[in-house]
Structures are given as structure tokens and as C-alpha cells.
Amino acid sequence: MNRATLRAVLTPRLGIMLPLGFASGLPLALTGGTLQAWLTEAGLDLTTIGLFAYVGLPYTLKFLWAPVMDRIVPPWLGHRRGWMIVTQTGLALALTFMAFIGPGSGAQIFAALALGVAFLSASQDIVFDAYRTDLLKPDERGLGAATWVMGYRIAMMASGSLALIVAARLGWSSAYLCMAGLMALGIVTILMIPEPEAARAAPQSMAEAVWGPLSEFLSRPMALALLGLIVLYKLGDAFAGALTTSFLLRGMEFSSEDIGLVRAFGIGATILGAFIGGGLMPQLGLFRSLMVFGLLQALSNLSFLWLAWAGKSYAVMAFAVGFENLTGGMGTAAFVALVMSLCNHRYTATQFALLSSVEALGRVFLGWPAAKLVGLAGWGPFFFVTFLAALPGLWLLWVLRKPVTQHGELNAGRAGAEVPC
Structure with missing residues (x-):
């Protein structure tokens, strides 16, 4: 240093x-x-x-x-x-x-x-x-x-x-x-x-506080498609997370203390993943980072499918939780960089709130469908479906590779500047 x-x-x-x-x-x-x-x-x-x-x-x-x-x-x-x-x-x-x-x-x-x-x-x-x-x-x-x-x-x-x-x-x-x-x-x-x-x-008026950041964002080319990417990129991760704790408690019959201990390990894996992702991003660039980390994030859901097949195994649980958190940290590092690249620095607070709210859609609305899917198909098929749910976001990322790359390069070249997006 x-x-x-x-x-x-x-x-x-x-x-x-x-x-x-x-x-x-x-x-x-x-x-x-x-x-x-x-x-x-x-x-x-x-x-x-x-x-x-x-x-x-x-x-x-x-x-x-x-x-x-x-x-x-x-x-x-x-x-x-x-x-x-x-x-x-x-x-x-x-x-x-x-x-x-x-x-x-x-x-x-x-x-x-x-x-x-x-x-x-x-x-x-x-x-x-x-x-x-x-x-x-x-x-x-x-x-x-x-x-x-x-x-x-x-x-x-x-x-x-x-x-x-x-x-x-x-x-x-x-x-x-x-x-x-x-x-x-x-x-x-x-x-x-x-x-x-x-x-x-x-702001001098509520109208200014509301419509300034919103109209600026929606006036951009591909604004709706970029919002779609924000929703879909971590959808598979959110779908799996909707019932992961219930799966470990009720499906695999681990104790709450078991889960608490392995979660502590998982938090460390998330921090490590974020640092790994942040270290690799300058070499990979924003688009490739999102794609590589997103693929790893999707594959991590299959580790819970392995646990469902293997039965109650502390080793497999530790691997599944660790791998999911490691890749989740990498994906989060790239995703936060994406959100920051989409913010106009004149309206950072409200636009950041808008984009993070859109991303939270997956966490909020998937609980009930996840429970119904587990009831109909069981835990193994559920986690396979969560893997499939991650693929549309990666497809949309590929479609938007040019604007995503341009946003990343613009922010990298003008750190701290007023960056119109």
C-alpha cells in the first residue's frame, strides 16, 4: 500500500x-x-x-x-x-x-x-x-x-x-x-x-424532487431494457434465496445453530468474493465481469440441488453455502458497478433508490411462487428451476453488451465527474 x-x-x-x-x-x-x-x-x-x-x-x-x-x-x-x-x-x-x-x-x-x-x-x-x-x-x-x-x-x-x-x-x-x-x-x-x-x-419543490431524476433516466436510450437487466440479473439468486433457510431447516433438518455457524462462514465467503470480483473487474471490464460472475452465480444454485440429492451432509451444506456466497459476492461487486454506472451524479440519491428498488423486485415477489413450486415438485426440481431463472438475465446482458460496455468505460474514464448516462 x-x-x-x-x-x-x-x-x-x-x-x-x-x-x-x-x-x-x-x-x-x-x-x-x-x-x-x-x-x-x-x-x-x-x-x-x-x-x-x-x-x-x-x-x-x-x-x-x-x-x-x-x-x-x-x-x-x-x-x-x-x-x-x-x-x-x-x-x-x-x-x-x-x-x-x-x-x-x-x-x-x-x-x-x-x-x-x-x-x-x-x-x-x-x-x-x-x-x-x-x-x-x-x-x-x-x-x-x-x-x-x-x-x-x-x-x-x-x-x-x-x-x-x-x-x-x-x-x-x-x-x-x-x-x-x-x-x-x-x-x-x-x-x-x-x-x-x-x-x-x-429541491425547491416536490415536483422538482420527483420528476427531475425520473425524467432524466427515462429519457435515455434503452432505459427500459436496462431496467429489465437490473430486475433479471440476480433473479435466479433471489428465487433460490426465497426459501433457502426453510430448505436447510425443514428440508434437510439442520438446526438453527448449524445454519448460524455456516452462515458466518458464508459471510466471509461473500466478502472474499466481493474482493475477488473487484480485483478482476479492471482486467475483465464491466460487461465480461457481469457475464462471468453471473454464470458462476447461476451455477451456485445447482450446489443446493446437489445437497437435496445428497441428503443431510454438513460438508455438502458448507460447500453449497460457501460457493453460493462466494459467487454472490463476485456478482454483487459487478452489479453495484453496473448500478453506479447508470446513475447521473446530479441525481444519485433518487436514481440509486430507483434502481435498487427495481432490483429488489426479485426478492419480494418470489416467496409465494417458490413455496408453491416446492409443494408441487420438491426441493431438487425447485433449485434446478432457480438455475434456469438466472439465464434470461444473462441473455439480456448479452443483448445489451454494447451499452453496458460503453457505460462502464465512460465511468472508468471519468471517475468523480458528472457522468451523463
Whole structure:
């Protein structure tokens, strides 16, 4: 590491990214895989568990209220930090209510609380993305994003593996109370960090906040096709992930503690995969990275097919989870680069929210079809279908290889510039 890089690593701005990334990543599993495990152990049927996937709708729809968070400035702590403290405090309270009520007190009330957690989590992602964009200098953004991802993945380990281990030993209410307590890290960080000096003035009207970024994106050539690529690229991965935890718990009869331990290994594999993918991307370029990593990502679903055929095998489970997370990290590195290449830097916050919401469609709407497919065909055929579901995205990527390559080259050549896409 040369001296300039070392100075960049040691800047306080980059240090902030780690706890904020942690705060951003902590709620996701608590309305996803960890919640799925709680519902499974509570005895809910697969169809009901599949329907709970719809509590993730706010991650898909967050672009609808992203302009509100750009337009309205809270009367405390500034534009970005004001919204941060609202969402972090709300998340701590909502998780506490989930811990005390539980799914046994009524699925509808519990689902409403889970939906509230997802809404607040999606809202904080909007403002966190804006804060990160405003705060980091152009030459800090790569390292800042890497530090953010590290914090995010550590949080996923806490809300995934640690929560499952605590639940196995102390119960699910204790696990969710622990996660609510961890929100204090984000609250303390928000109170200590500065409001960005480079933050832009709030839009003068709601019409400006809504239509400026939207009309700019839709005016581009191939805009709808590029949105289709955003939806389809990780569709197979999302389809498999809709019921992976239930497959390991109910299909293979592993314990929640077994899954928690192997998930910790999987998080490490994801981080390793992201670093591998990021290291290979300068040599491969954006299009080839997306294609190669996407193919590996699709093949990883077949490792769960192997586990379904092999039966309860700790070695095969560890391989399947590790391979899926390794290739998922590689695919995510390329996918994030794609999303960044599609953002006009004048409208990064709202356009980032729009594109990430579109990508979340796969995670949200596949729970119920996945449960029905397992009921009809069984676990082995289900995972083969998830492999097939990844292929349309790779086909569309091939069709769009020229514009994808052009976007990647434009951003690589003009890092930190105002890049029209």
C-alpha cells in the first residue's frame, strides 16, 4: 500500500463508513432469512412463510418517497443526519415490539411490525446513500464503498448467524431484543458525525424532487431494457434465496445453530468474493465481469440441488453455502458497478433508490411462487428451476453488451465527474 493510499484509508470520512454500513445492513436479515427461520420454528406453513416475503416491499418501492427525504429538512441535526436519527430510533423501537409480540400473538400484527421495520430500513438506506455520496471525495469513493460493504456484511453476520445462535440458546425474543440494542451503535455514530459540507440544497419543490431524476433516466436510450437487466440479473439468486433457510431447516433438518455457524462462514465467503470480483473487474471490464460472475452465480444454485440429492451432509451444506456466497459476492461487486454506472451524479440519491428498488423486485415477489413450486415438485426440481431463472438475465446482458460496455468505460474514464448516462 503506497503512502497516498494509506492517507486515504486513515481519513475520518472512511472510518465513518464502517459503523454506518453496519447500521444499514443490520435490519435486512431481520425481515428476511432470520425472520423466515423464526416463522419456520414457530410452525407456520410454507405458504404463510412465503407470503411474509412481501414485507420486503418497501425495499422495492423506496424510490416513491426518496424525493420526500430530499425535499424535507428535519428541524434537528441537519438534512441527512436528521433523517438518520429518525429511522434508527424507529428501527430500535419496532424491533423491540417484534421481540415482545412474536408470531404466536397473531400473524397479522407481527407482519405489520415486520413491514414497519422494512419501511424504516429502506428509508435509512435512502438517506445513508445520499450521505455517503455527499461526504466522500471522488478519490475516496472506492475505498469508502469497500468499507461500507465490510460494515454491512458484519451486520448481516450479526443479524443472521449471531441472531440464530442466540435464538437457539435464549429464544427468539431475546435474539430480536439483542438486535434492537445493537441499533445504539448507529445512533451514537449519527450523533457524532458531521453534516456533509458538500450537501446540495434541498429541491425547491416536490415536483422538482420527483420528476427531475425520473425524467432524466427515462429519457435515455434503452432505459427500459436496462431496467429489465437490473430486475433479471440476480433473479435466479433471489428465487433460490426465497426459501433457502426453510430448505436447510425443514428440508434437510439442520438446526438453527448449524445454519448460524455456516452462515458466518458464508459471510466471509461473500466478502472474499466481493474482493475477488473487484480485483478482476479492471482486467475483465464491466460487461465480461457481469457475464462471468453471473454464470458462476447461476451455477451456485445447482450446489443446493446437489445437497437435496445428497441428503443431510454438513460438508455438502458448507460447500453449497460457501460457493453460493462466494459467487454472490463476485456478482454483487459487478452489479453495484453496473448500478453506479447508470446513475447521473446530479441525481444519485433518487436514481440509486430507483434502481435498487427495481432490483429488489426479485426478492419480494418470489416467496409465494417458490413455496408453491416446492409443494408441487420438491426441493431438487425447485433449485434446478432457480438455475434456469438466472439465464434470461444473462441473455439480456448479452443483448445489451454494447451499452453496458460503453457505460462502464465512460465511468472508468471519468471517475468523480458528472457522468451523463
